Amino acid sequence: MLHRFPTGVTGEKVHQKRLPHGAPDWVRTVRVHFPRWNRHADELCVTHVADVVWAVQMSTVEFHPWNSRCTDVEQPDEWRIDLDPMPQASFADVRRVAGVVQEVLDGIGAVGWPKTSGGKGLHVYVRIEPHWGFTDVRRAAHAFAVEVARRAGDLVDLTWWRKDRDPKSIFVDYNQNARDHTIRSAYSVRGVPEAVVSTPVRWDEIADVDPREFTIATVPARFAELGDVHTGIDDAVFLLDELLEWADRDPR
DNA sequence: GGAGACC
DNA sequence: GGTCTCCAACGCCTG
DNA sequence: CAGGCG
Ligand SMILES: [Mn+2]
Ligand SMILES: [Mn+2]
Numbered sequence: 001m002l003h004r005f006p007t008g009v010t011g012e013k014v015h016q017k018r019l020p021h022g023a024p025d026w027v028r029t030v031r032v033h034f035p036r037w038n039r040h041a042d043e044l045c046v047t048h049v050a051d052v053v054w055a056v057q058m059s060t061v062e063f064h065p066w067n068s069r070c071t072d073v074e075q076p077d078e079w080r081i082d083l084d085p086m087p088q089a090s091f092a093d094v095r096r097v098a099g100v101v102q103e104v105l106d107g108i109g110a111v112g113w114p115k116t117s118g119g120k121g122l123h124v125y126v127r128i129e130p131h132w133g134f135t136d137v138r139r140a141a142h143a144f145a146v147e148v149a150r151r152a153g154d155l156v157d158l159t160w161w162r163k164d165r166d167p168k169s170i171f172v173d174y175n176q177n178a179r180d181h182t183i184r185s186a187y188s189v190r191g192v193p194e195a196v197v198s199t200p201v202r203w204d205e206i207a208d209v210d211p212r213e214f215t216i217a218t219v220p221a222r223f224a225e226l227g228d229v230h231t232g233i234d235d236a237v238f239l240l241d242e243l244l245e246w247a248d249r250d251p252r
Numbered sequence: 253g254g255a256g257a258c259c
Numbered sequence: 260g261g262t263c264t265c266c267a268a269c270g271c272c273t274g
Numbered sequence: 275c276a277g278g279c280g
Contacts, residue, residue: 020254022255022256
């Protein structure tokens with residue numbers, strides 16, 4: 001999905017799933033399905049830099065891709081751990097939860113790839129075998145979140161209702177792995193005047209990173225110096241079996 | 253930002 | 260040709 | 275089921 005701002009980031013935001021009419025024929029699309037309503041949409045599938053340039057010309061600021069590939073839309077190859085801080089939680093709290101996340105990932109033999117979200121939170125990608133459907137990936141993500149919450153104590157609150165959630169806590173948003181649920185991609189700009197960028201970081205950087213410092217003004221230099229610190233994300237492919245066993249053991 | 257509908 | 264409108268309805272949650 | 279959540 002594209003988040004477009006035809007009159008600028010302070011103007012109206014347009015959520016766009018279907019590729020706009022009049023797109024050049026070299027822009028690829030992928031058909032995604034919404035079985036609940038027996039509907040579908042042809043969304044942009046980025047395969048070249050030119051596709052990004054075209055989308056930006058069309059006033060796109062934020063890119064929110066599915067967690068699966070054009071070649072196998074129904075079976076995600078990415079498990080996304082979405083840390084959403086409540087209003088009174090600090091980035092220091094996010095750091096502490098990230099530490100727990102890394103610990104639990106380590107325990108199950110998974111490699112996580114963290115990035116700032118563009119807001120106050122953090123995303124962690126895990127490359128997975130494209131073998132399970134959205135429901136199972138979400139179940140696995142939930143089981144993982146429960147374990148993180150267990151270890152993190154009051155810091156993590158998995159309550160769905162915002163108003164019932166501790167305002168100082170971090171929500172581990174396992175639902176973000178459901179069908180048609182997306183998060184801002186790596187290197188996507190956020191549609192705010194500060195033009196913050198969702199920026200891949202190394203685990204050891206999290207301790208002293210300030211996410212607000214990653215903007216369109218600073219990230220190009222960082223990228224020039226370090227390259228993409230998520231290079232290597234495809235080297236280890238994780239299997240969800242153990243997490244799904246956790247999910248089966250635990251009632252919901 | 254741009255297509256398509258309406259005038 | 261000028262002006263206006265449309266660009267998402269998806270899946271999961273709880274009560 | 276309706277309405278909140280992201
Ligand atoms: Mn988030
Ligand atoms: Mn979220």
